[in-house]
Amino acid sequence: MAAAVGCFALAGLALPLDVGAEYGDIIMNREAEKAEMPPVVFPHWFHRIRFKCKVCHDDIFVMKAGANEVTMIKIIKGEFCGKCHNGRIAWAPLYCDRCHSGKSQFTIAPSQGGGALP
Numbered sequence: 001m002a003a004a005v006g007c008f009a010l011a012g013l014a015l016p017l018d019v020g021a022e023y024g025d026i027i028m029n030r031e032a033e034k035a036e037m038p039p040v041v042f043p044h045w046f047h048r049i050r051f052k053c054k055v056c057h058d059d060i061f062v063m064k065a066g067a068n069e070v071t072m073i074k075i076i077k078g079e080f081c082g083k084c085h086n087g088r089i090a091w092a093p094l095y096c097d098r099c100h101s102g103k104s105q106f107t108i109a110p111s112q113g114g115g116a117l118p
């Protein structure tokens with residue numbers, strides 16, 4: 001599980017080990033679990049090899065895990081993930097579980113907009 005530990009250290013998260021994320025993935029869970037959706041697992045590496053950093057940072061996303069106030073409405077309106085996940089550049093945000101693929105019971109550091117769930 002060394003790779004998984006590294007992954008969470010990289011994302012700066014205090015997480016249990018078995019969360020279904022891979023190295024370099026970023027868990028986005030400011031709102032998701034509060035709204036009873038599984039956390040979003042963002043495959044950072046998958047995107048990094050396809051786009052220059054500048055495409056996303058900092059025009060679309062501030063370069064800090066948990067620092068972006070992403071909501072589903074904003075995505076559907078074409079902000080954040082929705083800049084590309086709009087059915088043109090990449091598939092539309094209709095397939096919930098492709099993004100909301102995290103297992104439940106994540107916790108996220110308060111500094112990243114989260115907090116342990118009850």
Ligand code: HEC
Pocket residue numbers: 010011012026027028042044047048051052053054055056057061062063064065066067068069
């Ligand atoms: C497709 C968009 C996209 C691309 C391209 C991208 N990133 Fe990111 N990056 C993100 C998102 C989304 C986050 C998480 C933001 C959040 O959690 O609010 C992030 C977070 C980060 C973070 C913060 C990680 C942390 O633990 O706080 C760093 C550093 C970073 N990116 C660097 C890079 C670098 C370097 C590149 C180019 C090699 C790159 N990114 C390319 C979307 C992207």
Ligand code: HEC
Pocket residue numbers: 028029030031032033035037040070071072073075081082085092093094095096097098099100
């Ligand atoms: C392209 C990726 C993506 C897809 C597809 C997607 N979501 Fe999300 N969703 C996100 C991200 C990112 C967030 C913000 C996560 C966070 O920080 O909590 C989010 C947040 C949410 C939230 C939290 C509350 C809010 O208002 O933002 C709900 C509820 C939600 N999504 C529902 C859905 C449903 C239902 C679907 C399928 C119809 C869906 N999502 C598809 C990426 C996605």
Ligand code: HEC
Pocket residue numbers: 040041042043046047050051055056060080081082083084085089090091098099
């Ligand atoms: C700069 C454009 C861009 C942005 C911004 C972006 N994506 Fe993507 N994403 C893509 C492309 C292109 C693909 C590949 C689509 C395909 O294979 O048809 C993709 C694929 C994915 C995949 C599938 C990865 C796989 O293994 O097949 C997930 C999950 C995903 N994105 C989540 C997100 C989430 C969550 C966000 C916002 C936090 C986001 N993306 C923002 C362009 C983007």
